[in-house]
Amino acid sequence: MWPNSPGCLGQLRRELFKSRFGTPRYPAKVFNAAQQLAFRPNKIAQQLRSQATQMIGVMVPSLDNPVFAEQLQAMEVAARASGYSLIVTTSEYSPSREGDIVEEMLRQRVDGLVLTVAEADNSAVLDKLRLENTPCLLVYNPPGNSSFPSIGVDNRAASADATRHLITLGHERIGMVAGPLLQSDRAQQRFDGYCHAMREAGLIARPLVEMARHTQADLASLIPALQGPDALSAVICTNDLLAISLIGELQRAGFSVPGDLSVMGFDGIALGKHLYPSLCTIEQPRADIGRTAVHTLLAMIRGEECTPTPPAPRIASGRKCRNPDIP
């Protein structure tokens, strides 16, 4: 009909523009024209013109882990409420994928980034981002030396809490089970907290039992620690999926849980409390973390907190869930 004649679209655009700034006055003429032309504002052009995309880039290791999925759910709701959209990517804990993803998002000119990287203290992608001026926020990664603000629980303290909890219950031979350590700085921190609490109580910290996958236990690597006079009476897993799967493996192999071995988790995924007995775990407020991450990043985008090293907003150490079956 009217292709690009400024007489029509020009006025239309002007009206739509005004309506955004509190002068919403739609002459029927303009409104009808908009409908007849099936006019739909083009965000691409708006973004190019305004140099802002209202999009935030999100990178998590994997969405197969409910921890990240539930955090993302909260982030999406919070972002949408503020008029922002999410570009979501998964790194699979691979540094090279991390690099590609971030580069891609920068080309897309996202207004900000929310990342969970493999290792915050030794990350090529963070080194690169330090030279950019795109606001960037870490989630779950310990604040450490990365010089980026980070949101998440204090893994060391939380893990020490969990250990003390088991000690209070009378356990002395406590171990820790983790997924591939190289891939996650959180697991390392949680191990540190465990060691600290053990020493503090005069107990000996056992070496970490490392499993091949983050979310699936293989019993074989734990069996040695369950035999002999020094056999473990309790273990803490670095995440809930690992704990649940370990409990299943133990039961399948004829062990009684928690009779022969108490198993504690870490994360507090929603499912844990529906199980029977419910999983004893350290609960990370995933929804809060997601929401807070978005709000913090939006503040950074507005330039409110854009100093490179603001006081890292930490959420207090997670709280323990009662598990009546742990002795």
Added chain:
Amino acid sequence: MWPNSPGCLGQLRRELFKSRFGTPRYPAKVFNAAQQLAFRPNKIAQQLRSQATQMIGVMVPSLDNPVFAEQLQAMEVAARASGYSLIVTTSEYSPSREGDIVEEMLRQRVDGLVLTVAEADNSAVLDKLRLENTPCLLVYNPPGNSSFPSIGVDNRAASADATRHLITLGHERIGMVAGPLLQSDRAQQRFDGYCHAMREAGLIARPLVEMARHTQADLASLIPALQGPDALSAVICTNDLLAISLIGELQRAGFSVPGDLSVMGFDGIALGKHLYPSLCTIEQPRADIGRTAVHTLLAMIRGEECTPTPPAPRIASGRKCRNPDIP
């Protein structure tokens, strides 16, 4: 340095352009200039110019349900492998949110949409999309009358399979438990399949037991059906989270599972098989569904299958998982 001088950026762009079409020849001069200027191609401008965004819009009801999260994980990997990004949104089963989300994505000029709507046969957002020419693919929604291609298992057949499985095991008093029915056409289809299999076996189908939430069972609404001479001996839940949570509630209330009541799930989330006893369920190949959804949509975007009603690609009815504890 060189702000916009065509002498520099023009050549640079040309080189980058050529390199995309098989003449990758970077004179050092150009390459260095790119680095010195910290040049980064602007996707926004590319998108505006080429009228294609290489972005696909995804809408799922909620990421708190691992079914959708795991599907999304597979979609993200497949999309990235083809150079596409994902804009992810959650509708929370709300039709009004569905409308807002899709409108927003159309303004963003996504190249295609992958949606899971509440009710495909009665959906305002699909009615609107029929008038647009943005490729659109449904996931999990039954193909039905929506005139959109859809990917997912045949819920009716799968549910009938599950029912027959229980019947084969000797059960006769079988019930079905669902979340809020109005919010999900899948649950309705699964109930239909159950009814069909029951009638087929000469058994009476019980009325659906509807729970207030999709992922959390409240035992109270099921208790009546567990009492009296006609007490149920088995139930099928319309999704795994509901099943797991119901099992927990039952056990907490002193029931024995599967002694007093056998509980079957639907979806086959990864966690189910790690439990002990592992959850008996109908497995939907979520990763396959996600991958296939992306590949199909990309084909539609390329115009290969862009007829409004192509033969709906269905994945064969999911397969049963063995659960040794169901009698």
Added chain:
DNA sequence: TTGTACGCGTTATCAC
């Protein structure tokens, strides 16, 4: 090979 000019759809700022 190298330089130039136009258009994609908006927004912003002019002049009328």
Added chain:
DNA sequence: GTGATAACGCGTACAA
């Protein structure tokens, strides 16, 4: 108020 115009960064056709 209304209409024309520049610029955002890129792709591309065309001219030098």
